[in-house]
Amino acid sequence: MNLVIASPHPRFSLNQATIRYASLAEAVNLSSEAGAESIGLWREPVAKAGLDEAVRLVTDAGLRVSSLCRGGFFTMPEGPARRAAIDDNRRALAEAAALGAPTLVLVAGGLPEGSRDIAGARERVRDALGELAPDARAAGVTLAIEPLHPMYASDRAVISTLGQALDMAEQFGADAVGVVVDTFHVWWDPQLFAQIARAGAGGYIASYQVCDWATPLPADVLLARQFPGDGVIDFEPITRAVLAAGYRGDIEVEIFNQGIWDSPAADVITRTIASFGANVGVHLKR
Amino acid sequence: MNLVIASPHPRFSLNQATIRYASLAEAVNLSSEAGAESIGLWREPVAKAGLDEAVRLVTDAGLRVSSLCRGGFFTMPEGPARRAAIDDNRRALAEAAALGAPTLVLVAGGLPEGSRDIAGARERVRDALGELAPDARAAGVTLAIEPLHPMYASDRAVISTLGQALDMAEQFGADAVGVVVDTFHVWWDPQLFAQIARAGAGGYIASYQVCDWATPLPADVLLARQFPGDGVIDFEPITRAVLAAGYRGDIEVEIFNQGIWDSPAADVITRTIASFGANVGVHLKR
Numbered sequence: 001m002n003l004v005i006a007s008p009h010p011r012f013s014l015n016q017a018t019i020r021y022a023s024l025a026e027a028v029n030l031s032s033e034a035g036a037e038s039i040g041l042w043r044e045p046v047a048k049a050g051l052d053e054a055v056r057l058v059t060d061a062g063l064r065v066s067s068l069c070r071g072g073f074f075t076m077p078e079g080p081a082r083r084a085a086i087d088d089n090r091r092a093l094a095e096a097a098a099l100g101a102p103t104l105v106l107v108a109g110g111l112p113e114g115s116r117d118i119a120g121a122r123e124r125v126r127d128a129l130g131e132l133a134p135d136a137r138a139a140g141v142t143l144a145i146e147p148l149h150p151m152y153a154s155d156r157a158v159i160s161t162l163g164q165a166l167d168m169a170e171q172f173g174a175d176a177v178g179v180v181v182d183t184f185h186v187w188w189d190p191q192l193f194a195q196i197a198r199a200g201a202g203g204y205i206a207s208y209q210v211c212d213w214a215t216p217l218p219a220d221v222l223l224a225r226q227f228p229g230d231g232v233i234d235f236e237p238i239t240r241a242v243l244a245a246g247y248r249g250d251i252e253v254e255i256f257n258q259g260i261w262d263s264p265a266a267d268v269i270t271r272t273i274a275s276f277g278a279n280v281g282v283h284l285k286r
Numbered sequence: 287m288n289l290v291i292a293s294p295h296p297r298f299s300l301n302q303a304t305i306r307y308a309s310l311a312e313a314v315n316l317s318s319e320a321g322a323e324s325i326g327l328w329r330e331p332v333a334k335a336g337l338d339e340a341v342r343l344v345t346d347a348g349l350r351v352s353s354l355c356r357g358g359f360f361t362m363p364e365g366p367a368r369r370a371a372i373d374d375n376r377r378a379l380a381e382a383a384a385l386g387a388p389t390l391v392l393v394a395g396g397l398p399e400g401s402r403d404i405a406g407a408r409e410r411v412r413d414a415l416g417e418l419a420p421d422a423r424a425a426g427v428t429l430a431i432e433p434l435h436p437m438y439a440s441d442r443a444v445i446s447t448l449g450q451a452l453d454m455a456e457q458f459g460a461d462a463v464g465v466v467v468d469t470f471h472v473w474w475d476p477q478l479f480a481q482i483a484r485a486g487a488g489g490y491i492a493s494y495q496v497c498d499w500a501t502p503l504p505a506d507v508l509l510a511r512q513f514p515g516d517g518v519i520d521f522e523p524i525t526r527a528v529l530a531a532g533y534r535g536d537i538e539v540e541i542f543n544q545g546i547w548d549s550p551a552a553d554v555i556t557r558t559i560a561s562f563g564a565n566v567g568v569h570l571k572r
Contacts, residue, residue: 118520149436150436154474154500154517154518155501155502160474188404188436189436190408190446190450190453216506219505
């Protein structure tokens, strides 16, 4: 190859949601060819490939699996749907363990249909973690609560801040439950740096994910994420804080954005690596 | 009149933004005819009517002015634009005093164009409050910081939570600076009830505004507000908490919603009063 592309930082990990329409094999091959050492996987493409094949793909490529996305969605009251959700999270823990992923990312879930009881929904998240914590310890996989931006509080995740996620994680211990720091979701939080330090002190940072925030938001606010550097987030202080808090894991770029999804995956990886390097990698030691 | 309509709760106040296309005279007359005792005004329609005429209109109608919206937008660095913003806030304080409004609602402002320094923008909000606090005391008008939903943190208001607003207000004292509790902006906050209690203990609740949150959000997220009862907010615990915290003022319904703006103002007032009564008034004593 005559084209010289700087290899990504060793802690860079492409979360495969960034190239949503690529198969697992394509995502693994593109990451590997780009020189990445790590990849963040999603359950649906893993299931499509088959778990054994997925394990083989990442093993053959020599990639670490930085996290498996995602479990959670357990805010519903007791009943068959809740039992099914808990069981599904147990399967997700087993899949993460098989893939060697240290972390299962959890999205809490929103208010159940017709409910206005956000406090009750939050209690049910805590209860679900209590049920799953022994399985997480046994699997050697951390249940990582991802606080989602408060604009998703009603329909996606009733856990909205890092402090709230930590209040919950600390009830179980960092050997079972941790938190995700995703810049898109937490950049605005006036308590961000205090809570990152708190999370680090207890060893609770299970994943650090980066992407950017820009306005106006698209009509579907789920797809508002941008490449690092294309929005208003200052990645330097957040990255330095996460490192100072002792996080030693891989750093994922996870972007949901229709325009990016519609671009060729190879181009997206190149741009992801470049934007990570310029905005995040530059604050990491090689 | 043969039609019997229950008169609104004495603490109900229509924020005139809910009937955005009505003139001040129309808003005052419709509120008065509907039996409201209070109205929340905006500076632009007041300016259009002329301040003296505005004072005459509300006085003749026997209406209290629950608040004047809005001041703020002072996150820019020092320079002519910042001086103009501070001066404009001084004029807004004088207008509020002339109208008998106890409160000037402040929207902090977003990140200056091209800036990623949210901490700096927040410091400049505090600095502006420091400049304006003596004017507020002299005018007998409270500068009420409105924490806006975090989805507006980059482009509208770098003050995103009640706790953050209180951290700022407490530097100046409740005789000069208070906070707005707007259900739409704060309903998701896991610290909501603790911060309402804290605000009440210090006498910092300068305004309580109600409207509802529903998803999916419209393409323009500024216009996402709904009539109380049309979304997922449980108004009972929040209203009870605000009352228990000692808030004795009027309670505004403030809705930005294109569909509601496009409806006849008289219908909107009727529906506003009914939705307020059913979801908020029912938790107030007569």
